[in-house]
Amino acid sequence: MKIAFFSAQPYDITFFNKENKSFGFELEYFDTGLEEQTVNLITEGTDTVCVFVNDKVDAEVIKKLAKKNVKYIALRCAGFNNVDLEEAHKHNIKVCRVPAYSPEAVAEHTLALLFTLNRKIHKAYNRVREQNYSLNGLLGTNIYKKTVGIIGTGNIGAVFCRMMKALGTEVLAYDIYENEELKNEGIKYVSLEDIYAKSDIISLHCPLTPDTLHLINETTIAKMKDGVFLINTSRGKLIESHAAIQALRAKKIGALAIDVYEQEEKVFFRDLSETILEDERLQLLTSFPNVIVTAHQAFFTDEALSQISYITLDNLKQLSTKGAIEGRVAEL
Ligand code: NAI
Numbered sequence: 001m002k003i004a005f006f007s008a009q010p011y012d013i014t015f016f017n018k019e020n021k022s023f024g025f026e027l028e029y030f031d032t033g034l035e036e037q038t039v040n041l042i043t044e045g046t047d048t049v050c051v052f053v054n055d056k057v058d059a060e061v062i063k064k065l066a067k068k069n070v071k072y073i074a075l076r077c078a079g080f081n082n083v084d085l086e087e088a089h090k091h092n093i094k095v096c097r098v099p100a101y102s103p104e105a106v107a108e109h110t111l112a113l114l115f116t117l118n119r120k121i122h123k124a125y126n127r128v129r130e131q132n133y134s135l136n137g138l139l140g141t142n143i144y145k146k147t148v149g150i151i152g153t154g155n156i157g158a159v160f161c162r163m164m165k166a167l168g169t170e171v172l173a174y175d176i177y178e179n180e181e182l183k184n185e186g187i188k189y190v191s192l193e194d195i196y197a198k199s200d201i202i203s204l205h206c207p208l209t210p211d212t213l214h215l216i217n218e219t220t221i222a223k224m225k226d227g228v229f230l231i232n233t234s235r236g237k238l239i240e241s242h243a244a245i246q247a248l249r250a251k252k253i254g255a256l257a258i259d260v261y262e263q264e265e266k267v268f269f270r271d272l273s274e275t276i277l278e279d280e281r282l283q284l285l286t287s288f289p290n291v292i293v294t295a296h297q298a299f300f301t302d303e304a305l306s307q308i309s310y311i312t313l314d315n316l317k318q319l320s321t322k323g324a325i326e327g328r329v330a331e332l
Pocket residue numbers: 078079099100103106151152153154155156157174175176177205206207208209211212233234235259260296297298299300
C-alpha cells in the first residue's frame with residue numbers, strides 16, 4: 001500500500017516511520033495541506049491519503065482523489081468534520097479515523113489550561129524571569145467545590161469528568177447520550193440550560209456537527225454565570241469567537257482557554273513568527289491577559305502520537321485485508 005501524508009510535520013514522519021517498521025507500507029510525506037490545489041502532488045499508485053484536522057477533504061477534493069484511484073482516506077485524528085463523508089461514500093472511498101488514542105492526553109491538557117488560567121502561571125512565569133516577585137494581579141480561586149459543566153462525555157469528556165470529580169468539584173454534564181458509569185460515580189447529567197446557569201467552569205468536549213456549530217454564542221453566553229471560565233479543547237467552531245471577545249470585554253467571561261480556534265487552519269501548526277498576523281480576532285484574543293491560546297496541542301504527547309501512528313496504519317491494514325474495521329470507520 002502506498003500512502004500520501006498531507007500536513008506532515010517532522011514528528012509525524014518520526015512516529016509513522018517508527019510504527020511502519022511492522023507494516024512495511026510505502027509512505028510519502030508532503031508538508032503542505034490537502035486541498036483542491038494540492039491533490040496533484042499525489043503520485044502514481046497511491047491508494048491512500050492520510051490527513052489531519054485542518055486538511056480540506058471536501059466534495060471537490062474527493063472527486064479528484066477518486067479520479068486518481070485513491071481508495072482510502074485515513075484520518076490521523078478523532079474528529080472527521082473536515083471530510084465530506086457523503087461524497088466519499090459515492091465514490092466508494094473508505095474513511096477511517098482514530099477514535100480514541102489517548103483521551104488522557106487531551107483531558108490533561110484541558111486541566112493544564114484550567115490551572116494555568118486560574119492561578120495565572122503564564123504571568124507568574126514571565127514575572128519571576130524579570131525579577132518581579134510581586135503577587136499583585138495573580139489572585140486565583142480554589143477549584144475545589146466549584147461547579148464544572150462538561151459538554152460531551154465521550155472518551156475525553158469522561159476522563160475530564162473524573163479528573164474534576166477527583167478535585168472535589170461538583171460535576172454537571174450534558175451529552176445526547178448519558179454514560180451510566182459516570183452517573184454511578186456521582187456525575188450529574190443536566191440540561192444545557194442548567195450547565196450554562198450553574199457552572200463556574202465550562203469545558204467543551206463534544207464534536208463539531210451542524211448541531212454544535214457555534215454552540216457558544218451571544219445567546220448562550222448570556223445564560224452563563226458572570227465571570228465563567230470557558231475552555232475549549234474540542235473544535236474551534238464550537239465557539240463564535242466574536243461573541244467570546246465581546247463577552248470577555250464585558251467581563252461576562254472571566255477567562256478563556258482555547259486549544260482550537262475557528263479560523264485555525266490558516267494559522268496553527270505553522271511558525272508565523274516573522275509575519276504580521278492577518279487574523280485580527282486571534283491577535284485580539286492573544287492580547288487579553290485572561291485568555292490562553294495553545295495551537296491545537298492537547299493531543300501532543302509521546303504516547304498519543306505512538307498510538308495515532310499505530311492505529312492509523314492498522315486501520316489501513318485491516319481495511320485492505322478484511323474490508324472493514326470495527327468502530328474506526330468514519331460514518332455518516
Ligand atoms: P467521542 O466521540 O468519544 O465523544 C464525543 C461525545 O460528544 C459523545 O459522547 C457524543 O454523544 C457527544 N455529543 C455529540 N453531539 C453532541 C451534542 N450536540 N451535544 C452534546 N454532546 C454531544 O469523542 P472524543 O474522543 O471524546 O473527542 C471529543 C472531541 O475532541 C472530538 O470530536 C475532537 O473534535 C476533539 N479532539 C481534540 C483534540 C485536540 O488535540 N485538541 C484531540 C482529540 C480530539
